[in-house]
Amino acid sequence: xxxxxxxxxxxxxxxxxxxxxxxxxxxxxxxxxxxxxxxxxxxxxxxxxxxxxxxxxxxxxxxxxxxxxxxxxxxxxxxxxxxxxxxxxxxxxxxxxxxxxxxxxxxxxxxxxxxxxxxxxxxxxxxxxxxxxxxxxxxxxxxxxxxxxxxxxxxxxxxxxxxxxxxxxxxxxxxxxxxxxxxxxxxxxxxxxxxxxxxx
Amino acid sequence: xxxxxxxxxxxxxxxxxxxxxxxxxxxxxxxxxxxxxxxxxxxxxxxx
Numbered sequence: 001x002x003x004x005x006x007x008x009x010x011x012x013x014x015x016x017x018x019x020x021x022x023x024x025x026x027x028x029x030x031x032x033x034x035x036x037x038x039x040x041x042x043x044x045x046x047x048x049x050x051x052x053x054x055x056x057x058x059x060x061x062x063x064x065x066x067x068x069x070x071x072x073x074x075x076x077x078x079x080x081x082x083x084x085x086x087x088x089x090x091x092x093x094x095x096x097x098x099x100x101x102x103x104x105x106x107x108x109x110x111x112x113x114x115x116x117x118x119x120x121x122x123x124x125x126x127x128x129x130x131x132x133x134x135x136x137x138x139x140x141x142x143x144x145x146x147x148x149x150x151x152x153x154x155x156x157x158x159x160x161x162x163x164x165x166x167x168x169x170x171x172x173x174x175x176x177x178x179x180x181x182x183x184x185x186x187x188x189x190x191x192x193x194x195x196x197x198x199x200x
Numbered sequence: 201x202x203x204x205x206x207x208x209x210x211x212x213x214x215x216x217x218x219x220x221x222x223x224x225x226x227x228x229x230x231x232x233x234x235x236x237x238x239x240x241x242x243x244x245x246x247x248x
Contacts, residue, residue, distance in 0.1 A: 175224035
């Protein structure tokens with residue numbers, strides 16, 4: 001756990017001792033655990049890997065606000081620069097919401113990244129993003145943005161809600177097994193966890 | 201999409217995956233990322 005600011009500690013996993021750092025930013029409704037299959041390959045390739053749970057997710061704290069991607073990118077930068085004392089440029093990979101945080105990081109701190117890896121989510125501010133907003137597949141953008149109602153409807157049903165999320169977007173259902181779903185359901189059933197996820 | 205905002209873009213499709221790319225095909229995903237990281241940055245001003 002890293003102290004980022006008063007009221008915010010970030011949980012993060014590190015692996016490897018390499019001189020180059022790869023930072024992996026997860027998405028919704030996941031945690032750092034989404035990278036657990038691939039971290040060993042990155043370590044074997046000589047990289048130092050840092051996989052945080054971003055603000056509001058996993059074991060990280062869940063403040064009331066600050067879920068805009070610029071603030072969340074600042075959280076990650078503080079983790080890397082001030083807590084882990086990583087000085088040189090890092091490679092940054094983001095998936096889903098993590099992609100949006102990674103993009104905000106790249107915009108704000110371009111010189112501090114060697115590579116930016118964007119995995120399967122629309123980039124805010126692009127025509128692709130604007131077109132997608134009206135696509136029925138992203139119904140959750142509007143649903144999660146409604147004040148209080150999604151919390152009301154999902155409370156007590158976190159596991160099947162997450163399961164529906166995973167099932168609707170997979171090619172190979174074995175990729176996220178029952179044990180993984182249990183882990184995510186537990187994480188997002190914690191007090192305030194869904195509220196934090198809906199703030200994204 | 202990324203080319204709307206960046207000049208030096210490498211696109212890769214990871215086979216046999218939906219949205220959960222790093223879990224559905226971890227080997228191909230890791231190889232793609234490592235292949236990309238093996239590239240060094242182009243010189244400033246390059247449009248490669």
